[in-house]
Amino acid sequence: MTAKKTGRTGGKASTGASSRGAAPAAPPSRADRVALGKDARGSAPLEAHGEFRPGSSRDPVGLLVSQAASRVPELVPVRHGRMLVSPFTYYRGAALPMAADLAGTPTSGLQVQLCGDAHLSNFGAFASPERRLVFDVNDFDETLPGPFEWDVKRLAASLIVAGRDNDFSDKACRKIVLAAARGYRKAMRGFAKQPFLEVWYAHLDIEEAIGQFRSHLKAKRFRTAEDLLAKAHTRDSTQALGKLTTLVDGRRQILSDPPTIVPVEEVFNDVQADAIYQLIHTVLGKYRRTLQSDRRHLLDQFTLVQMARKVVGVGSVGTRAWVLLMDAGDGVEPLFLQAKEAQPSVLVEFAGRSQYGNQGERVVAGQHLMQAQSDIFLGWTRVAGADGVDRDFYVRQLRDWKLSAPIEMMIPSGMAVYGRLCGWTLARAHARSGDRVALAAYLGGSDRFDEAIADFAEAYADQNEVDFAALQIAVKEGRVEATSGI
Known part of the structure; x- marks a missing residue:
């Protein structure tokens, strides 16, 4: 039983009898919930989480190729090229093969809202609505309810893979993943003792966190925590305006840098581009209705200037992503929105279908549930494609004080x-x-859970290297196309 279900039951209890006249069931006691957790060890002992046995029929390259069918064809080779940079970039793009592998591991049955792709690069800092810098999970393309340990294992294995990419010793890598698993376990035990509202409002003190982290980098690029914070504060729509646009005849236009960013006028002919702009105004109206009323008012102060297709990330490359340049009317108050296609989660075959019919709403709902605070422009919409295919999107700000940790600069203690x-x-x-x-x-x-997770992470990092080599071979043999350097 999840806390979400418990919360719904509790809410009904506070209103008296149900609409049918029958008293709702009482929520489980704390003792019952403790028993539920301990009973789950019967189906998945803590030590069992250290197991990983690859199936004889697993085909990670085939799974990756299967994802190309729903993506922009000319961008699929770019995705493969980015995955081939290193075993870690491969891991970032291989969420589907790992989801298939996790489905074959022992399962606790304790459900949570999963990130679905909780590798260490999908955590970072960004601005809260109150203009404070917060640290949180920041990618929810694959979010779906499922067994909690799938997220933990995805994070743990990513730490080993990244550590090996940084040439850390096996001993150092194990210490890193043990620190993460222990951090998860101790935090959960702490949250179990707190009132639910206190848990709901909990957030990481970013200044304290950066202060801990800064002294553990290879190079002293940032002398103080304030340097890191200052860098984050410059990453906003104004900075994006200077980097992504130029003035042409007194009008702002998005710079073309194919295939990374391409204005819509270069993707389609004039007639098609005009039709796209007409469509996007309708789409923005639908997206607007998914926002809170005050945020709808804020959005109404901006008008669309131009849009461009953008290549984002590693695993997401090939899904449709658009950058929308908005302006408040005087050419110096920009707002950059990103509309990113939301396809079904890689977990859907293994964890079940989403309750949401719109995949963009699935992403937004999962993000709101998992994050302490979310972007004020976070919403969703559906677009009728020129090819007759309806596609779901979620929308958010392109940049809002976003800051990612420099993984390649970390020393073992920093990681x-x-x-x-x-x-x-x-x-x-x-x-x-x-x-x-x-x-x-x-x-x-x-520390039994911690040690088991470390065992799994080491075994899966070994498998990741085998899978990375398999993709390299597939490209060399011409079975998979890859474009490097983009």
Whole structure:
């Protein structure tokens, strides 16, 4: 049973009898929830999470190629090229093969709202609505309810893969993943003792976190935590205006840099582009209705100037992503929105279908549930494609004080600190949607879970290297097309 279900039951209890006249069932007691967590060890002992046995019929390259069918054809080779940069970039793009692998591992049955792709690069800092810098999970393309350990294992394996990319020793890599797993377990046990509202409002103190982290970089690029904060504060729509646009005849236009960013006028002919702009105004109206009323008012102060197709990330390359340049009317008050296609989660075959018919709404709902605070322009919409295919999108600001940790600059102690922060943050996200009391009872007070997760992470990092080599071979043999350097 998840805390989300418990919350709904509790809400009904506070209003008296149900509409049918029958009293609703009482919520489970704390003792019952503790028992639920301990009973889950019967189906998935803590030590069992260290197991990984690749199936004889697994075909990670085939799974990656299968995703090309729903993507922009000319961008698919770019995705493969980005995945081939290193075993870590491969791992970032291989969420579907890992989802298939996780489905074959022992399952606790303790459900939470999963990020679905909780590798360490999908955590970062961004601005809260109150204009404070917060640290949280920041990618929800694959979010779906499922067993909590799938997120933990995705994070843990990413730390080993990234550590190896940085030439850390096996001993150092294991210490890193143990720090993350311990951070998750201890945080969950702490949240289990707190009132639910306190858990809901919990967030990471970013200045303290950056202060811990800054001294653990290879190079002293940033002398103080304030340097990192100052860098984040420059990453906004005004900075994007200077970087992504230029003035042509007194009018702002998005710079073309194919295939990374291409204005809509270069993607389609004039007639098609005009039709696209007419369509996007309708789409913006539909998206607007998914925002809070005050944020609708704020959005209404801006008008669309231009839009462009943008290549984003690694695993997302090939899905449709558009940058929308908006302006408040005087040419110096920009707002950049990003509309990113939301396809079905890679978890859907293994964790079940989403309750939401619109995949963009699925992403937004998952993000609101997991994040302490979310972008004020976060919403969703559906677009009728020129090819007759309806596509779902979610919309957010392109940049709003966004800051990612420089993974390649980390020394082992720095990655251990970062892993612990990610572990705490993931536990907080899971405690909001799952039964934190049952999860804490399941995890226990010993380090058995931590050690098992480290065993799994090492085994899966080994498998990741094999899969990375398999993609390299497939490209060399011409079975998969890849474009490098983009």
